[in-house]
Amino acid sequence: MPDFLQNLLTNYYETAAVILFGIGFTTLLMHRNLIKKIVGLNFMDSAVYLFLASKGYIAGRLAPIITDGDSDPSKYVNPIPTGLVLTGIVVSVSVTAFLLALTCRLYDRFHTLDIDEITHLARKERD
C-alpha cells in the first residue's frame, strides 16, 4: 500500500488526469441535463490531454524547438504526445460542436434539456 501511494505521488500529473477523467465520467452518467453531459465529456477530453502531455515530459529538458542548430535528441522532450494532443483537441472541438447542435435541435422540438423527459416525449410521439 505505501508503494501504491508513493507511485501515485511520483506520477502526480497522471493521478490528477485520472481523477479528472473520473469526475468527467461521473458528470456524464449522473446528470440528466444534456449540456452538463457534454461538459462532462469535455472534462474527459481534457483529462486525456493532461495525461498525454505529462507522458511526453522529461524532467530538465527543453521544448522541442531546436535552437542554435543543436539537434541532440537527449536535450528535448518528446514531441509526439504534443502532436497527438493537437489531434485530440481538434476532434473534441468538432464532436462538441456536433453534440451541441444536436442538443439545439432537441430543445427546439421538445423544449427541454432533460434526457428522461426527451425520451418520454419521443416515445409518446412515436406511439
Added chain:
Amino acid sequence: MRNDGAFARLVRFVEDGTFQEESFTLSPAEKAALDTDTPENRWLTSVQHSEKPVGARLMSWFADKGFDLFNNLYRIASVFICVTLIGVLLTVVSFLPAFGSADNPAVNEVVERYVSRSIEETGTTNAVAGMISAYRGFDTLGEAHVLFVAACSVIILLRVDPSERKHGRLLNPDLLGEDLDFEPNTDLILRKAAKLLVPLSFIFGLYVILNGTSSPGGGFSGGALMGAGLILSSTAFGFKRTERFFGDEMYHVVKTACLTVYALLMAYFIFMGANGFEDHVWLGVPGGIVSGGLILPINAAVGFEVACTMYCFYALFRKGGL
C-alpha cells in the same frame, strides 16, 4: 343507499381487519345495486379490483414506482461504476513508469529521429510542426477533414433559411428567451475593446501561422486566434459588418479552397515519398519565416480553414447561418 350492507361489511373489514370470504359474497340485490354508477360504488369496485394476485399487484406497483426504482438503481450503479473506474485507473497509474524520467518507453528511436533530423528533412526548427505536417501529415489531413465534416453537419442541423432568419436561429419567436434582448449590440466598452483587439488578434494569428515552423504555433492555434477575432468583431459590431467581408459565399470558397490546397500538397508529399523521388521543394532557411518547404503553405491552409470553421460554428449557433 341501496348497497348499505356491503358497505358496512367493508367498513368493518377496514376497521378491525377481519376479512371473511363469505362476508364479501354479495346477494343478487346488492350486485344489482353495485352496477349502478354512484361514487361509493366506484370506490367499492376499485377496492374489489385491487384484490388481485400478488404477481399482478407487484406488476402494477412496478408500473407506478418502477421509474423511481430504476432511477435510484441507476444512481447507485453509476456511483459504483465511477468509483470502480477511478480505482482501476489509479491502480494502473501506480504501475506506470515514473513521471519525467528519460527511460520512459514512449521515448524511443522514433523520437530521436524526429528531433535529430527534423532540420535537414523538413527544414523546421519546431520539431512538433515538422512532425504533424510532414512526418505525420496524413494524420493531420484527416484532422482537417474531421473539422470540415463537423462544420458540414452543424450546417445541416442548424442552418435556417435567410428569409426566415428574423429572430436568430429560433424559428418560433415565442421561444425567444430574454437573453437576446441583452445582446450587447451597441455596447460601448465592447466596441472600443474590439476596435483594439480585433486587428491585434488577426495580426497575432497571422504571426503564429507564419512562424509555426520555427516557434510554437502553427495552423491550428493561429487559425483559432483569427477565428476568435472574427467572432469578437461580429459580437461587437453585429453580423452585418462582418458579412461585408466574410459572408456565406466567402466562407464556402475559403474553406473548400484551403482543404483542396492542403489535400493537393499532401498528395504531392505522398506521391513523392511513396515512389522514392527526390523532393525538389526548397526547404528555406531553418529558423526564418520561409522555412519548412511545403509546411508553410500547409500551415496557412489549415489556419484559414480553422478560422472559417470557428466562425461558422459561432454564426450557426447564434443566428442559424453565415
